[in-house]
Amino acid sequence: MKNETYILERKDFPTLLEELGRRGYRTFGPTVRDQAIVYDELESVDDLPAGWTEEQDGGKYELRRREDDALFGYVIGPDSWKKYLHPPRQKVFSCAAVDGLITIDDPEPEEPPMAFLGMRSCERHAIAVQDGVFLDPGSADPAYARRREQALFIAVNCTNASETCFCTSMNTGPKVDLPVDLNMTECLTPDHHRFTVRAGSNRGAEILEAVPTRPATEAEVAEAERRIDEAAGEMGRTIETSDLKDLLYANLDNPHWEDVGARCLNCANCTMVCPTCFCTTMEDVTDITGKSAERTRRWDSCFTWDFSYMHGGSVRQSSKSRYRQWMTHKLATWQDQFDRLGCIGCGRCITWCPVGIDLTKEVEAIRNSETVEEAHADN
Ligand code: SF4
Numbered sequence: 614m615k616n617e618t619y620i621l622e623r624k625d626f627p628t629l630l631e632e633l634g635r636r637g638y639r640t641f642g643p644t645v646r647d648q649a650i651v652y653d654e655l656e657s658v659d660d661l662p663a664g665w666t667e668e669q670d671g672g673k674y675e676l677r678r679r680e681d682d683a684l685f686g687y688v689i690g691p692d693s694w695k696k697y698l699h700p701p702r703q704k705v706f707s708c709a710a711v712d713g714l715i716t717i718d719d720p721e722p723e724e725p726p727m728a729f730l731g732m733r734s735c736e737r738h739a740i741a742v743q744d745g746v747f748l749d750p751g752s753a754d755p756a757y758a759r760r761r762e763q764a765l766f767i768a769v770n771c772t773n774a775s776e777t778c779f780c781t782s783m784n785t786g787p788k789v790d791l792p793v794d795l796n797m798t799e800c801l802t803p804d805h806h807r808f809t810v811r812a813g814s815n816r817g818a819e820i821l822e823a824v825p826t827r828p829a830t831e832a833e834v835a836e837a838e839r840r841i842d843e844a845a846g847e848m849g850r851t852i853e854t855s856d857l858k859d860l861l862y863a864n865l866d867n868p869h870w871e872d873v874g875a876r877c878l879n880c881a882n883c884t885m886v887c888p889t890c891f892c893t894t895m896e897d898v899t900d901i902t903g904k905s906a907e908r909t910r911r912w913d914s915c916f917t918w919d920f921s922y923m924h925g926g927s928v929r930q931s932s933k934s935r936y937r938q939w940m941t942h943k944l945a946t947w948q949d950q951f952d953r954l955g956c957i958g959c960g961r962c963i964t965w966c967p968v969g970i971d972l973t974k975e976v977e978a979i980r981n982s983e984t985v986e987e988a989h990a991d992n
């Protein structure tokens with residue numbers, strides 16, 4: 614494997630996408646659409662958000678022009694790679710009655726492998742969280758497993774952080790530390806635009822061999838590290854994680870849940886943008902003749918009334934109980950279920966909450982108003 618650090622010059626960056634195309638990958642990455650940086654299929658390097666960044670805060674996202682032409686000079690937008698590995702809508706099967714016989718369709722036509730260009734460290738951690746759900750040997754999702762196995766990850770270390778980022782608190786960034794096929798850092802000065810690149814797999818090494826590169830100097834590697842360290846120092850938010858589970862379990866009746874429940878609109882935005890949320894529901898549709906039917910799996914949210922519906926009504930009837938369910942799952946019960954936190958500190962739920970509800974601040978408010986101190990102390 615080609616495991617040194619190399620330099621890919623900006624002028625040669627198009628060859629990377631060309632090589633991915635030659636190898637049969639559909640390449641997805643960041644692009645500007647609808648006044649946001651979203652993930653979509655890339656036809657060429659011209660689709661990347663050159664010269665764009667964003668300003669984020671609770672309930673706020675605005676595109677801004679950078680003073681340079683950085684290709685990855687933004688942080689993250691509303692999308693995550695989840696929409697490709699665990700799509701918002703997925704056909705489970707369809708069936709039809711023909712001459713008294715029922716036929717069932719193949720739910721998953723063969724798809725070309727996908728390359729994800731521009732994956733951030735926190736997003737790689739989010740995929741690891743979803744792997745824990747969808748690749749569990751007892752309940753693996755074959756469609757997820759197939760896409761996941763074929764997908765090529767081209768990560769870009771963060772050299773900027775936004776006001777809503779807190780990956781350093783969650784140990785998920787900003788430097789990529791989980792396996793990826795290629796790992797890059799963008800380094801841009803007024804007279805030089807380049808990427809340091811390392812291969813993390815044989816697939817990545819083969820691609821790197823096929824594009825024009827040269828070995829990086831020690832100074833260039835140090836410069837890339839310095840830029841990542843700067844991003845670590847720019848985190849807009851923090852969260853203390855050491856006692857989260859005990860803190861939340863001991864405060865299920867804290868009056869602060871009423872406060873946040875009164876602000877929450879139950880719009881489900883936070884769950885839709887979250888790269889780790891995995892809940893779904895099933896929809897069955899039959900045609901008007903009753904001769905064909907289709908079952909679709911689609912994303913659902915613990916903020917909807919129907920999500921916890923059982924005979925007689927919804928288990929979680931209040932806004933307070935729905936928010937408490939979401940946050941205690943992410944930060945506490947997830948640890949019992951999967952032996953890790955369900956949050957990777959991307960901050961999307963803060964940025965895209967229309968009323969700016971911020972889980973880092975809600976945890977802090979609970980910590981500061983703890984009502985069950987003795988129980989917490991006992992745990
Ligand atoms: S809970 Fe919020 S900050 Fe955590 S992973 Fe989900 S969207 Fe990101």
Ligand code: SF4
Nearest residue numbers: 877878880881883966
């Ligand atoms: S916390 Fe914010 S984004 Fe989530 S459901 Fe409530 S209002 Fe919507």
